[in-house]
Amino acid sequence: MTTYDYDIGIIGGGAAGLTVASGAAQLGARTLLIEKEPVLGGDCLHVGCVPSKTLIRTARACHTMKNAQDFGLPALDLPPVDFAKVRERIRSVIAAIQKHDSEERFCRLGVRVVFGEPAFVDEHSVRLEGGTVSAKNWVVASGSSPQRPPVEGLEKTPCITNREVFSLARLPASMIVLGAGPIAVEMAQAFSRLGTKVSVVQRSGQILSKEDKDMADGIMKVLAAEGVVFHLEASVLGVKDLGQEREVRIRTREGVAMALKAEQILVAMGREPNLKGLNLEGIGVSFDRRGIQTDARMRTSRKHIYAAGDVTGAFQFTHAAGYEGGIVVSNAIVHLPRKADYTFMPWCTYTDPELAGIGMNEKAAGEAGLEYDVFTEVFEDNDRSRAEGEAVGKIKMLLDRHEKPIGVQILGLRAGELLNEWVAVLNGKVKLSTLASAVHPYPTLGEINKRVAGAYLSPKIFSDKVRKGLKFFFNLKGRACGPGDGA
Ligand SMILES: Cc1cc2nc3c(=O)[nH]c(=O)nc-3n(C[C@H](O)[C@H](O)[C@H](O)COP(=O)(O)OP(=O)(O)OC[C@H]3O[C@@H](n4cnc5c(N)ncnc54)[C@H](O)[C@@H]3O)c2cc1C
16 A cells, blocks of 8 residues: 555645645644744735735724714824834734744644645656655645736836735825725725825726625725725726836726826736646646636646645635635544535635625626515614614625525625625525514614514514504504604
8 A cells, every 4th residue: 555654744834724734633633734934824814814904994994083073073184104113013913813823833733834835746746845745635724815917117217016915114105006805995095094195906897806786886885985096997008117106007988098106006907826837737637817727626637636725816815715725624634525516615805895705696696597586674763773874885685586695785784794684594504584583782883684684574563464454354444643743
């Protein structure tokens, strides 16, 4: 029988790789984790979720201070933001979380961590630090990087991406954001709130193009009111370095050529898989420009080599990477055939207001040719939203023709947190009548979840048929007041 150095080898110490490593080692597998950076944690911890959410919180505090009068407080004259201090806060949050993702902690779990860049020499072995190491199973969890689109002049122009934006030496006076996906839009609002003049250039006709237009437009309206300038349906003609500033030439939706100038250009035009140097082609692992192709059990075209996380190009979220890591552990270590099911994969864009979703939105349901009904409640009718002074947004619940929920989208204050109730409802197949009749504390934002379920049920409960039945059995006398009756 062939023997290998390890039961499982993992390439990449981000959300996906760390999930596999801790699960495999704790189940007793001899586990190797290889990371090319000098620290574990991946993009999410160092240049993704954690720094972005920390920056967003700081920007929100700044926004609240600037708008103190909206809360009945005296107006404040704020001095300019010192980005070095903001950067310091970001670093300290990362450092606190880093402890959970330290080499020592994984070593205690039984994982051998090696820092280096491996390349496959055959389908069970990689070259690493001048030697060769083998494993029965491998997992490629090398994540993704910002895509550099083929824009004229981009290579020669100093631009920033998510790798640099959180460690800038000072707050840029102005910034052009190329792209309008979640990362672009979150950063546009955060920097604008801190005092940067921000413009967003987007090729398609809406921001957050995977979202329903009404929800995405709701966010755009808020950002535009805060001062972010949007150029939709605009094509980027070229980029130039002007020394102190950079220039982005665009063609607007009206066909007019225009030059935008700013201190910084943030490129956020999609992601590409980290595959360089792994020699996947040499060992017959199939991939395309989006990422490594896998089946539902996260197996690549070489069945003992798995892929998980951003590198598959599917759902590029930390929680998706962790979920897929768990699928790998089930299949590769426990040998329980388990398939990934993305039906109720939630997501959230952390603008203010947030936009969170689970299951299908109207766009996805339309593309799938499904018949559906939409039930809506607005935050203006939620008492807590009014008290918070943040009543923008709505919840949309989609039911299929069998009246089963197929998706929920929430645009509003703390939408990501509110969505968690739907994570339980949809995964637990909880009846809408249970949600609608469960007592929610007052006044909470979460009451909107109960109300939207009620919006579906109330026409059934308060129907003519029910009214007639009650009248017949209990001799109810009907309306005591109607249109035209004065109070
Ligand atoms: C600005 C920003 C904000 C984000 N915000 C959120 C959010 O709020 N919520 C959310 O769910 N997701 C968010 N994401 C996405 C999230 O960061 C990713 O989905 C997640 O990090 C994917 O995890 P992963 O393990 O697949 O990849 P990563 O976390 O990127 O880990 C991959 C690891 O592999 C290493 N690696 C790469 N190549 C090699 C190699 N050849 N050899 C060895 N190691 C290698 C990398 O150094 C890295 O450590 C955000 C992303 C960005 C950029």
